[in-house]
Amino acid sequence: MKIDITRREFSEYRQAWRYQKELVNLRRSGLISDTLILTEHPAVITIGRKGRKSDGNVLVSDRVLDSKGIEVVEIDRGGDITLHCPGQLVCYPVMDLKNYGRDAHRYLRNLEEVIIGALGEHGIDSQRVEGATGVWVGDEKISSIGVGVTGWITYHGVSLNVCPDLEQYSLINMCGMKNARATSMKKILNRGISVDEVFPAVIEHFKKVFGNYYETTNSCGTGRQNRFKQC
Amino acid sequence: MKEIILPELGEDVKEATVSFWHHKEGDEVAKDDDLVEFYTDKANFNVKSPASGVLKTISAKEGEKIEVGSVIGVIEEK
Numbered sequence: 001m002k003i004d005i006t007r008r009e010f011s012e013y014r015q016a017w018r019y020q021k022e023l024v025n026l027r028r029s030g031l032i033s034d035t036l037i038l039t040e041h042p043a044v045i046t047i048g049r050k051g052r053k054s055d056g057n058v059l060v061s062d063r064v065l066d067s068k069g070i071e072v073v074e075i076d077r078g079g080d081i082t083l084h085c086p087g088q089l090v091c092y093p094v095m096d097l098k099n100y101g102r103d104a105h106r107y108l109r110n111l112e113e114v115i116i117g118a119l120g121e122h123g124i125d126s127q128r129v130e131g132a133t134g135v136w137v138g139d140e141k142i143s144s145i146g147v148g149v150t151g152w153i154t155y156h157g158v159s160l161n162v163c164p165d166l167e168q169y170s171l172i173n174m175c176g177m178k179n180a181r182a183t184s185m186k187k188i189l190n191r192g193i194s195v196d197e198v199f200p201a202v203i204e205h206f207k208k209v210f211g212n213y214y215e216t217t218n219s220c221g222t223g224r225q226n227r228f229k230q231c
Numbered sequence: 232m233k234e235i236i237l238p239e240l241g242e243d244v245k246e247a248t249v250s251f252w253h254h255k256e257g258d259e260v261a262k263d264d265d266l267v268e269f270y271t272d273k274a275n276f277n278v279k280s281p282a283s284g285v286l287k288t289i290s291a292k293e294g295e296k297i298e299v300g301s302v303i304g305v306i307e308e309k
Contacts, residue, residue, distance in 0.1 A: 048270070048273075048275065049250045049268065049270040049275050050270060050272075076268065076275055076277070077275050078270050078271060078272065078273040078274040078275040079272070079273045102239070102241070103240075103241035103242055103244075104240045104241045104244060104271070104274040104276065105240075105241040105242070105243050105244050105271070105272075105274065106241055106242065107241075107274075108273055108274060131272075133272055133273040145273055146273050146274075146275075147273065147274050147275065148274075148275045148276075148277070149240075149274055149275065149276050149277070150265075150276070150277035150279075151277070151279060156275075
């Protein structure tokens with residue numbers, strides 16, 4: 001098995017969602033390999049199947065959201081409400097779990113392992129919390145996970161707070177939990193750090209966790225692109 | 232008749248909640264059409280139609296928790 005890695009510095013949320021679905025169809029048809037997309041989004045609130053906008057976990061009015069240009073999108077992933085914004089790395093693996101034991105929850109634990117490993121590379125100790133999927137540093141959440149699986153092909157995935165404006169999390173009850181607080185690598189390390197500094201470690205740990213199944217096709221570059229770049 | 236079964240989703244996944252059906256009873260469906268979505272804690276699953284025909288019965292309602300391996304509906308094959 002091999003993995004293609006696609007890096008785009010920024011992508012609009014809905015565009016990235018459509019792109020994942022295209023890849024899911026191509027993966028199912030066997031026309032492409034497993035693919036890992038790494039990107040960032042402009043600020044957007046997404047709600048998985050476990051929640052609804054009407055649940056009251058968006059804490060500001062539509063007018064406030066409009067003024068900030070933040071859309072609320074109900075989507076086809078597991079989990080509840082989350083927020084994406086610049087400074088947060090999002091990773092969308094489109095992979096065929098038939099090659100990984102057909103186990104959706106083991107896949108969640110594996111994604112956590114990737115993030116815990118990548119954070120370790122940057123000197124941050126992080127943990128799982130039983131019953132609260134994601135990665136935590138103490139009682140603060142640094143990484144959220146919500147996946148979709150169709151015909152055992154995965155989409156959606158995992159986010160990692162590298163250097164987002166954490167104030168934005170005051171717009172929502174993260175994951176539908178009233179007391180959950182978000183943290184970031186920047187806050188923990190108490191210094192500036194960029195997504196570009198972090199994503200190589202995520203790729204390395206992705207390969208490590210998903211084992212020797214993979215050979216990577218190419219090394220990966222960065223840069224603003226109009227389209228997703230195979231790199 | 233072809234039973235639609237909630238498949239095994241993983242070792243520690245015993246049940247899942249019906250999110251919604253893409254079709255209603257009486258609809259014609261083709262094999263591999265998206266049929267019904269389920270979710271567990273952080274994963275969402277799309278179950279595809281096991282056969283072409285008419286969606287005769289839906290026995291798992293939206294919002295209902297279902298054990299894996301359960302029959303959730305029936306397709307009358309053409």
